[in-house]
Amino acid sequence: MYLIGVTGGIGSGKSTVTRRLAEHGAEVIDADEVARAIVAPGEPALAELAERFGSEILCPDGTLDRAELARRAFVDERERRALDRITHPRVAARIAERIAWLAGETDAAASQLVVVDHPLLVETGQAARFDTVVVVLADEERRVRRLAEDRGLDEADVRARMRQQVDDDARRAAATHVIVNDGAREDLLRTVDALHQELVAAAAAAS
Numbered sequence: 001m002y003l004i005g006v007t008g009g010i011g012s013g014k015s016t017v018t019r020r021l022a023e024h025g026a027e028v029i030d031a032d033e034v035a036r037a038i039v040a041p042g043e044p045a046l047a048e049l050a051e052r053f054g055s056e057i058l059c060p061d062g063t064l065d066r067a068e069l070a071r072r073a074f075v076d077e078r079e080r081r082a083l084d085r086i087t088h089p090r091v092a093a094r095i096a097e098r099i100a101w102l103a104g105e106t107d108a109a110a111s112q113l114v115v116v117d118h119p120l121l122v123e124t125g126q127a128a129r130f131d132t133v134v135v136v137l138a139d140e141e142r143r144v145r146r147l148a149e150d151r152g153l154d155e156a157d158v159r160a161r162m163r164q165q166v167d168d169d170a171r172r173a174a175a176t177h178v179i180v181n182d183g184a185r186e187d188l189l190r191t192v193d194a195l196h197q198e199l200v201a202a203a204a205a206a207s
Contacts, residue, residue, distance in 0.1 A: 001102060001103055001111075001113075002114065002131050002203035002206060002207070003099070003129065003130045003131050004114065004115045004132045004133075004134060004199060005115075005121045005127060005130035005132070005133045006018050006021075006115055006116065006117050006133075006134045007117075007119060007120070007121035007122060007134070007135055007136070007174075008135055008136030008138075008171065009119075009137075009138070009143060009162060009165050009171075010119065010143065010147065010158065010165065011143030011146045011147040012136040012137060012138045012143060013136050013138060013181040013188055014119070016189075017188070018115050018117040020189055020193070020196075021115050021192065021195075021199075022115070024193075026113035026199075027112065027113065027114045027115065028115045028116075028117060029098050029114070029115070029116045030117045031091060031095060031116060031117060031120070032119065034095055035087060035091050037094065038090045038091060038094060039064045040063075041062040041063055045086055045087060045090050046058075046064060049069065049083070052082055052086065053069060053073060053079075053083075054072065057072065069083070074164065088120070088124050095118075099114060099116075111200070111204050111206075111207040112203070113199055113200070113203055121174070122166050122170055123165060131203075131206065132177060132199065133174050134175065134178075134195065135172060135175035135177070135179070136179045136181055137171065137172075137178060137180050137181065138180070138181045139182050142182060143158075143162070144158050144159065177195060177198070179191055179192070179195070
């Protein structure tokens with residue numbers, strides 16, 4: 001299989017990119033979905049988070065109160081690193097398990113495109129695991145506007161999340177392909193369609 005990492009800052013449009021690749025037949029693993037799964041009730045990560053940050057991060061039904069966790073974990077670098085130590089290795093391990101499962105499928109083709117949509121691909125030092133790294137970039141103010149207007153997120157919260165991520169220079173340094181998403185959605189989709197053809201060719205050459 002041909003492994004493709006797709007990353008970008010919050011609001012850059014990377015999820016649109018991965019959805020389009022999925023429409024072309026690529027298998028997509030969403031790191032955000034994995035991150036939610038590893039903190040579900042009964043998971044060791046949830047118990048460890050409650051021990052580290054307090055039982056107040058749990059809702060009455062035992063699920064994670066993400067807003068409360070964010071308030072406690074993003075107060076300073078020390079607390080954020082504690083959160084990362086609990087969650088990041090588990091997310092990486094679960095993604096690796098999924099990739100291994102896909103590789104073991106009897107009908108898995110050597111040229112099959114497997115896309116991992118990971119917002120922290122660069123931050124967690126995982127770029128080297130992939131055959132190709134696609135970075136989606138967009139102007140910061142445009143990203144803030146998208147998230148505030150389209151998703152109803154608080155602007156201050158959006159900017160705080162952005163500060164927790166690496167800058168675009170670091171993303172470019174890790175990229176094999178860069179998509180700049182500063183135009184219309186239709187422009188982005190056409191760019192992804194062309195990228196898909198490149199990836200198919202690269203996967204065929206590597207298989």
